[in-house]
Amino acid sequence: MARKKTSKEEILQHSIKLFKLNGYYNTSMANIADACGLIKGSIYHHFKSKEEIGLESLKYIHKYFEENIYSIAYRKNLSGLKKIELFVKKTDDYFLHSEGGCLLGNLALEVSSENILFKDEIREYFLNWEKALAHILEAKYTQSTSIELAQEYVALTQGTIMMMTLYSSSENYLKVGQKIIASMR
């Protein structure tokens, strides 16, 4: 039986899941290889180091958010209310199905204070999230109020994901999106 060729993307997806659930430092190359059905040495054919896997994992998720969520804010054919509803729906779809919470948020607390590459990527992810939300809100609020509301919403989302992870309950998480939608009505 021929062995299946393993793609970089496949390795990233397994790595992301492990990093989210067990943490970055507590996930070994052997853990990642196991999840991919490989032996740890084989991973180095695809990535030159664990740090590269970590950084690529962050970029992979960041790209997903840019293309599928943040971009909604800059569409020309939608009302502000429709934009925010869609933005929240897509965000909720992601996090309600994301075991282990938000990788970027998790690594912001676990590793960003000593890894500047990780920190820069994570900061960009959150800044672009805030910018996209603020852009939508500017249809109704001043620029400074919009950025304030956006920052508060992002922080509240992250804090609520932390509590959702801790309490294994998504009840409060869902209120956050409803709140930001209400602010555009």
Added chain:
Amino acid sequence: MARKKTSKEEILQHSIKLFKLNGYYNTSMANIADACGLIKGSIYHHFKSKEEIGLESLKYIHKYFEENIYSIAYRKNLSGLKKIELFVKKTDDYFLHSEGGCLLGNLALEVSSENILFKDEIREYFLNWEKALAHILEAKYTQSTSIELAQEYVALTQGTIMMMTLYSSSENYLKVGQKIIASMR
């Protein structure tokens, strides 16, 4: 020159700082020993394992919050407004001087999904935080509104600490406390 006797509390304080800044798994017994001016083997005279240091660190901070902050909610001689003002002031004093954010929040994301002892301690810390806040808010709101506001405040505080750590700016952090105070006016 006689060597100084090292207390458990001293070791805990150094460990807490390291865990907050570098993460739990990324902090080694040697790192802790270094910070204490000891050799790693010597730490085992005071604690039987790294896990014990981690758990004691969480309990140490939890105890501080119980005694110095949560307890404010249950004082008999203060108005609701005075209570919330003092509660927020003490919380802010702590987190504005806490390099590396909130250890309990950090470890909630880094290790709690696989360490049930840590998870239970962290959950209790946040539950008691919410209960104390809700108790204050009940002077003005219904029980269910109070617990909702308390949960939202705690989540927002944690998310804002995450952003404060990431952006190295405490500007938004301070707004959170003002908001909860305003809700009692």
Added chain:
DNA sequence: GTCTATATCAAGATAGAC
């Protein structure tokens, strides 16, 4: 592209001298 094998290093932890 994956394997076996191995090099190197650092981790958590223990025993016993001082």
Added chain:
DNA sequence: GTCTATCTTGATATAGAC
């Protein structure tokens, strides 16, 4: 209570065969 010394394990990473 701290030290030296050591055990054992598991980590990242590399070399070369298939």
